[in-house]
Amino acid sequence: MKNPLLFLLSQFLLLGCYAQDENPSIYVGLQVSPNFSYRVLSNSSGEQSVDDEIDFLNNREDAAFGYRIAAVGGLRVSNNWTLEAGVAYVENCSIFNLSFGNNGDPRRGIVPYDDATVGELKTCLSYVGIPLRIIWNLGTEKMKVLASFGLSPQILLNQMTTAKLDNGNEWVTDFSEDAAGFNLSPSFGIGAEYRLSERFFLRAEGIARFGVVNVNEDSPINSYIYSSELNVGVNYSLLQ
Numbered sequence: 001m002k003n004p005l006l007f008l009l010s011q012f013l014l015l016g017c018y019a020q021d022e023n024p025s026i027y028v029g030l031q032v033s034p035n036f037s038y039r040v041l042s043n044s045s046g047e048q049s050v051d052d053e054i055d056f057l058n059n060r061e062d063a064a065f066g067y068r069i070a071a072v073g074g075l076r077v078s079n080n081w082t083l084e085a086g087v088a089y090v091e092n093c094s095i096f097n098l099s100f101g102n103n104g105d106p107r108r109g110i111v112p113y114d115d116a117t118v119g120e121l122k123t124c125l126s127y128v129g130i131p132l133r134i135i136w137n138l139g140t141e142k143m144k145v146l147a148s149f150g151l152s153p154q155i156l157l158n159q160m161t162t163a164k165l166d167n168g169n170e171w172v173t174d175f176s177e178d179a180a181g182f183n184l185s186p187s188f189g190i191g192a193e194y195r196l197s198e199r200f201f202l203r204a205e206g207i208a209r210f211g212v213v214n215v216n217e218d219s220p221i222n223s224y225i226y227s228s229e230l231n232v233g234v235n236y237s238l239l240q
Contacts, residue, residue, distance in 0.1 A: 031070040031236030035205070037092040037227035038063035045220035054221060057096075064093035064122060068229060070131055082135040089128055090154065092225050096121040120164040125179060125215065127223070129154035133187070142195050148204060150187040156180065156209075183213045189231065198237075205231040 042059060072086030085091045097120055133150035159179045163171040191205025211225040 021166060022055075023090050025075045025093070025237055027201075027235045027237045027240040029072050029074070029203075029233045031068070031086075031203075031231055031233035033070075033229040034080040035068055035090075035092065035209075037225060039215075040224045040226065042222045043220065044148075044214075044223075047220065049225055052069040052219045057118035057221075060097050060218040062095045062097065064095045064124075066091040066093045066124060066227070068231075072131070072233070072235075074135075075233070077117065080136055080138060083134060084131075084133040084150075086131050086153065087128070088131050089126070091124050091126050092227055093122055093124040096123070108172055108227070114206045119162055123159065123161045125159045126157040127154035127183065128157055129185070131187075137193060139193075143191040146189070146191045146193055146203065148187070148189040148191075148205070148207075150183045150189070152187065152209075154183040154185060156182070178216070178218065179216045180213055180215045183211045183215065185209045185225075188209050191231070201235050201237070202233065203231070203233045207231050223230045229234060 023101040039061075041054045043054060068088055068090045070086050070088035073082050073083040076082045076084050128150040131150055131152040133148050135146055137144040137146050139145055156179055158174055161173050163173070165171065187207050187209045188203045190208035191207075193203045193204060194199055195201040207229050209227050210227070213224075214222040215225060216223045
């Protein structure tokens with residue numbers, strides 16, 4: 001199937017068909033995930049000057065911490081399979097390091113003022129998304145190991161760059177018009193589930209995500225975001 005989102009939804013429906021004979025349970029939960037994100041750059045123009053700029057950026061930019069918060073609902077369709085969907089807010093960041101005395105980045109409207117100079121640029125892209133996951137689990141009633149595959153369509157809310165100045169001030173610039181308004185992020189995870197009581201259970205998972213859409217729409221440099229995160233969630237069973 002050409003559309004990966006339609007393929008994943010079809011698998012959700014297929015697995016859901018088994019729920020009629022497996023005494024399904026339903027839960028809701030809240031997830032909080034600190035993430036560590038970066039990007040992969042590539043040259044879409046083939047020009048040597050663009051390759052040189054990519055080398056420069058790779059030498060100056062570092063990964064940075066962001067976060068993800070999600071409200072989810074899940075359906076245990078069998079002893080080993082769970083379907084999960086929700087709504088998430090995600091912030092992915094990277095840091096561009098400059099030596100103090102640099103003139104900032106005029107392309108982004110960031111220039112020195114009041115005799116201050118720029119030392120660091122931190123760029124964060126904020127998204128709202130619909131995370132969809134298929135979760136496989138194995139273990140006892142009390143403790144399970146988990147593996148998951150997911151796909152999250154995401155809509156860009158804003159793209160902000162914060163410039164840290166040597167006088168202690170910060171300068172924030174919004175340049176969301178430079179970024180793609182939509183992204184699609186597959187994810188793979190592994191973790192564990194621990195049941196606290198008849199209704200409450202906890203999950204902790206390491207998850208890797210990769211954006212498949214170039215976020216630099218009008219630039220000769222393609223940029224694809226990837227991140228790793230520790231996803232911690234508390235869940236409550238509504239029906240079991």
